[in-house]
Amino acid sequence: MTYIDFILHLLTALCAGAAIGFERQWQHKSAGLRTNTLVAVGACLYVLLSVQLTEGGGDVTRIIGQVVTGIGFLGAGIIFREGASIHGLTTAATVWCSSAVGCMAGAGYYVETLIATVFIICINISFMPLDRWLKGRR
Secondary structure, three states, rough: OHHHHHHHHHHHHHHHHHHHHHHHHHHHOOHHHHHHHHHHHHHHHHHHHHHHHHOOOOOOOOHHHHHHHHHHHHHHHEEEEEEOEOOOOHHHHHHHHHHHHHHHHOOHEEEEEHHHHHHHHHEEEHHHHHHHHHHHHH
16 A cells, blocks of 8 residues: 555545534534544544555454454543433444444445445434424424
């Protein structure tokens, strides 16, 4: 892998994570711009490392699986319970999605990374009114 390829993978992850994080920051959520950007870039770095280490043969998916596990622990720290209500589930799920987007960028799936990023942002924005309406029905 050339340095240009390395930078292109990282820039893709950075832009995708920043776009997702910007929406979260705009909504005043706890995990915003920096968190989602760092998660996407970190996941991308692990995938790039995995690809470099397994060029002679090996299983790239082993490190990706560990990224998923690690993000699970990070997400668990975002979720908290206050009385009967639970907060942070959507933010934790968004961080989890940011790691997946970073893994896709690291694997070189640029168009798919863009599509996934747009889907994640659209879900967070467009489902919010529906979520509020459903909560108000109680």
